[in-house]
Amino acid sequence: MQRYFTKTRKDNQFILSKEDMYHIKVVMRMKDNDSIEVVYENKVYICNLYKDTILMEKEEITNYSKKIYTILCIPLLQEQKMSFVLQKATELGIDEIIPILTSRSIVKLENKQDKKLERWNRIVKEASEQSKRITIPKIREVQKISDLHLEGLKIICSTIEKENTFKKVLKNNSKCDKIIMVVGPEGGLSISEEQILKGIGFIPVTLGQNIMRVETVPIYLLSVLNYEMME
Amino acid sequence: MQRYFTKTRKDNQFILSKEDMYHIKVVMRMKDNDSIEVVYENKVYICNLYKDTILMEKEEITNYSKKIYTILCIPLLQEQKMSFVLQKATELGIDEIIPILTSRSIVKLENKQDKKLERWNRIVKEASEQSKRITIPKIREVQKISDLHLEGLKIICSTIEKENTFKKVLKNNSKCDKIIMVVGPEGGLSISEEQILKGIGFIPVTLGQNIMRVETVPIYLLSVLNYEMME
Numbered sequence: 001m002q003r004y005f006t007k008t009r010k011d012n013q014f015i016l017s018k019e020d021m022y023h024i025k026v027v028m029r030m031k032d033n034d035s036i037e038v039v040y041e042n043k044v045y046i047c048n049l050y051k052d053t054i055l056m057e058k059e060e061i062t063n064y065s066k067k068i069y070t071i072l073c074i075p076l077l078q079e080q081k082m083s084f085v086l087q088k089a090t091e092l093g094i095d096e097i098i099p100i101l102t103s104r105s106i107v108k109l110e111n112k113q114d115k116k117l118e119r120w121n122r123i124v125k126e127a128s129e130q131s132k133r134i135t136i137p138k139i140r141e142v143q144k145i146s147d148l149h150l151e152g153l154k155i156i157c158s159t160i161e162k163e164n165t166f167k168k169v170l171k172n173n174s175k176c177d178k179i180i181m182v183v184g185p186e187g188g189l190s191i192s193e194e195q196i197l198k199g200i201g202f203i204p205v206t207l208g209q210n211i212m213r214v215e216t217v218p219i220y221l222l223s224v225l226n227y228e229m230m231e
Numbered sequence: 232m233q234r235y236f237t238k239t240r241k242d243n244q245f246i247l248s249k250e251d252m253y254h255i256k257v258v259m260r261m262k263d264n265d266s267i268e269v270v271y272e273n274k275v276y277i278c279n280l281y282k283d284t285i286l287m288e289k290e291e292i293t294n295y296s297k298k299i300y301t302i303l304c305i306p307l308l309q310e311q312k313m314s315f316v317l318q319k320a321t322e323l324g325i326d327e328i329i330p331i332l333t334s335r336s337i338v339k340l341e342n343k344q345d346k347k348l349e350r351w352n353r354i355v356k357e358a359s360e361q362s363k364r365i366t367i368p369k370i371r372e373v374q375k376i377s378d379l380h381l382e383g384l385k386i387i388c389s390t391i392e393k394e395n396t397f398k399k400v401l402k403n404n405s406k407c408d409k410i411i412m413v414v415g416p417e418g419g420l421s422i423s424e425e426q427i428l429k430g431i432g433f434i435p436v437t438l439g440q441n442i443m444r445v446e447t448v449p450i451y452l453l454s455v456l457n458y459e460m461m462e
Binding site: 088091092093130131132165166167168207208210211212213216219220223224226227229230231 | 322
């Protein structure tokens with residue numbers, strides 16, 4: 001069943017965005033009495049379409065459990081790669097994404113932050129619907145590395161570190177309930193950027209001997225976290 | 232340094248394909264005495280360009296270790312997704328890929344196997360060069376599910392199985408040196424396809440509660456295997 005997110009409810013009726021209504025009526029060609037799932041305040045409701053309204057039928061009980069809150073800090077990437085990372089990270093359960101400014105990143109912000117954020121938020125919303133999530137990842141404003149003052153297990157995917165593996169760090173912090181992961185741009189973070197991050201509590205780790213493209217790294221990290229959280 | 236694979240060596244000279252020579256001379260605009268890496272019989276050689284020949288300078292000692300041989304069986308996918316899976320699986324160290332015929336796969340073979348195999352082999356060769364591998368993954372001919380008679384730990388990424396997790400199976404087979412993983416098409420393998428595979432020794436596993444797109448699954452599997460092999 002098709003899933004949509006909304007923030008607006010009036011009694012037993014949900015108000016969806018214009019884009020979603022267009023998707024329902026024109027793209028999916030749904031008719032009166034067809035059913036959809038609506039996610040409102042992290043709960044899923046089975047709803048019926050009636051004329052142009054979405055009527056709530058019943059709440060669907062989900063047993064969705066999540067053990068660790070995940071934050072991904074990624075450099076600005078070329079739009080196609082950015083879409084890819086946002087989409088895949090959403091599929092794999094990311095909670096929060098922080099775009100970061102790094103010295104070796106080729107892509108610059110150029111006063112386009114609002115437009116980019118709007119686009120990125122649209123991508124994660126759609127990916128959340130497709131992968132049947134009950135939350136949409138939050139995308140923060142673009143930040144400098146030195147501003148990443150966050151609480152939790154903080155790691156840097158380092159191209160310099162050779163000994164301390166991601167696995168060792170996860171095993172040594174098996175009870176952490178929040179992890180912040182910084183991924184560098186092509187060519188890696190600079191030595192001084194790693195120093196800044198180490199200064200605010202980040203631990204450099206190696207992901208092993210495979211040479212991965214930047215956009216593969218977030219999928220690797222989230223796959224491993226999902227696996228580690230599995231029984 | 233740019234890396235190229237070759238199968239031809241004459242004394243201290245390597246013969247590269249026309250496409251690679253074009254890449255070196257025209258795309259990369261390399262000049263006499265510029266250096267490249269050539270991989271020949273799983274060994275890396277530092278070479279110099281001299282006129283139109285590639286002269287071997289010295290062998291580079293690599294300490295590449297690999298603990299498990301990985302085989303991925305994937306349904307025929309739309310070409311863009313197929314390229315994506317081939318590229319990412321190569322980055323993450325896949326050894327062998329077997330395209331399989333499944334009932335719910337929308338893409339059909341239509342007598343285009345030779346052309347497809349040529350294209351797929353080109354993709355994995357390029358991805359191997361970029362990710363600095365010393366082997367190129369083998370791509371087998373398209374096979375029926377009932378023909379997958381292979382030795383090793385054999386798993387099915389099932390949409391039906393709910394209890395037996397990928398993690399449990401890996402933990403119970405921690406000494407296996409070869410793993411064969413079958414990924415289903417969109418909509419999953421059919422019940423009868425899973426039955427056929429179970430009949431020839433495959434174990435259905437669940438990858439957890441995230442709903443992943445088909446093309447994300449191989450990356451998930453290989454990320455986890457790399458992680459498990461890590462110290």
